[in-house]
Amino acid sequence: MNRRNTPTKEAVLNLLINAKKALSHDAIEKQLSIAINRATIYRVLNRFCEDEVVHKIVAEDGKQYFAICKKCKNEEEVKPHFHFRCTSCDTIECLKIPVEYTAPNGYTVASANCILTGTCKNCM
Template identity: 50%
Template sequence: MAKRNTITKQLILDSLKNSKTAVSQEILQKELGEAVDRATIYRVLNSFCEDGIVHKILGDDGKFYFAFCINCSEKKHQHNHFHFKCLTCGKIECLPNEVDVKLPEGYQSVTFNGFISGYCKDCSKSF
């Protein structure tokens, strides 16, 4: 059964694609205003994760952030990279280098959540 592409889904997807950083459900809610309710945003974001369109990042604040995936699919959805949160501006970015974590024999990795806090290149210019 094919999933319907609704106007709401397209609004959320366009917002994620246009964002240069990972965004929370709350950020999307502020951006979309009253056009889309909170529960719908949450449901659509989770379905996008299942479909390999976005990946979910657990921030150091306990909130989930969502970043648009490049070169992912539902069958191959792996993000073994660090995420960086700027302590000044608050943006969360996916860092480009993949991380290869060597696990003990017999262990198999499913997810990876590496998180680094510091100052982005724009904010660190003020130091």
């Protein structure tokens, strides 16, 4: 669906494109160079998820993080993959490990949320 481009959408998208890791709503709000209403940021992020521009990662504590989809950067198609959350620095990053699973007969998987938790290589 074609959506109108706004300064808010552009600011959030540029922040996510330049981020080296997945960002929470709070981190996005703090890092934006323009003042944007919290609810507006949520709406923008949800639209980006609907349009498959970003993907949402839900950590084991329920906190949501957002990362740019590879296909938005003209790379290969995004497939379900693992994420890693460091309990020391609270960084969440996409891992290039594909998730392989088999659903039982009669089940269709619409999405997968696979997160590994521990200590990252920078905090060891």
